[in-house]
Amino acid sequence: MSTHADTHTDTDGRRDAGVTWEEFAAAEPDLARTVEERFAAHTHHVLATLRKDGSPRTTGLEVRFLDGELWFGMMPGSMKALDLRRDPRFSLQANPGEGTTMGGGDVRVAGRAVEVPEDDRKTRARYVEEVEPPEPFHLFRTEVTEVVRTSVEDETYLVVQVWKPGAPVRTLKRT
Numbered sequence: 001m002s003t004h005a006d007t008h009t010d011t012d013g014r015r016d017a018g019v020t021w022e023e024f025a026a027a028e029p030d031l032a033r034t035v036e037e038r039f040a041a042h043t044h045h046v047l048a049t050l051r052k053d054g055s056p057r058t059t060g061l062e063v064r065f066l067d068g069e070l071w072f073g074m075m076p077g078s079m080k081a082l083d084l085r086r087d088p089r090f091s092l093q094a095n096p097g098e099g100t101t102m103g104g105g106d107v108r109v110a111g112r113a114v115e116v117p118e119d120d121r122k123t124r125a126r127y128v129e130e131v132e133p134p135e136p137f138h139l140f141r142t143e144v145t146e147v148v149r150t151s152v153e154d155e156t157y158l159v160v161q162v163w164k165p166g167a168p169v170r171t172l173k174r175t
Contacts, residue, residue, distance in 0.1 A: 018111040018143025019165045022068025028147075028163055035094070035147060036065055038107045042095035047072070049083035049090055057083055063092065066130050072113055072140040073133045081115075081138040088112040090142075105151030105159075113140035 025032035039045065047061040059080045064071045074081040084090065094107045116123050116139040127139055149161045153173070160172045 017165070018145040020068055021065060021070040021142065021144060024144050024147060024163070024165075025068075028169055031147060031149060031161060031163060031169055034104060034149060035107045035109065038094040038104045038149075039063055039065070041104070042097060045095050046093040047080055047090060048093070049080050050087045051083060052086065061092070064127075064131055067126065070109065070142040070144065071127060071131075072138075072142065073127065073131060074138040074140070075134075076136045076138060078138070081140075084113040084140060085115060088114065105149045107150075108146075108148045109142075109144060110146040110148075111142050111144040113142055115140050 019027075021032070043062055044060045045063060046058050048056050048058050051057050057079060059078075061072060061074070061080065064073070072084075089111075090113050091108060091110045096106055116127075118124070124139055127133070128135070145165065147161075147163045151159050151161075153159045156175060158174045160174075161169050162172070163169045
């Protein structure tokens with residue numbers, strides 16, 4: 001449900017709440033496919049979280065797209081997990097790979113991470129079955145609030161695509 005073009009209101013009444021990966025992919029399937037391909041190209045990516053004092057922390061992370069969700073699994077007690085427990089906001093940058101070509105563009109996903117409690121055995125079991133992480137682990141599903149893809153077109157234009165819940169993709173071109 002949209003209250004206006006750039007704001008999404010979740011079922012619990014929070015404005016600017018995120019959506020599941022599946023909801024984003026349904027709204028923008030081409031961009032979602034491109035983003036998933038960029039993340040699949042490399043194993044490790046860069047997660048930005050917020051420290052207690054509000055300063056940014058960046059760390060490496062493996063991510064998974066499963067069951068219509070974007071998932072983060074983390075070692076128990078890791079600083080990034082503690083950061084997300086305290087403040088769920090994150091930004092995730094796909095590994096750009098070697099060199100400067102960035103085939104498929106540079107992609108970033110922002111949102112909020114929601115921890116899956118240990119007593120949600122069904123969800124955690126599905127994740128373990130697919131990923132086989134070392135246990136114990138923290139598991140977070142994400143609420144996506146922004147997806148950005150930056151690419152070069154015709155070796156001339158810098159193209160920036162920006163998506164937010166409740167609005168279509170905005171495309172900006174610069175020379």
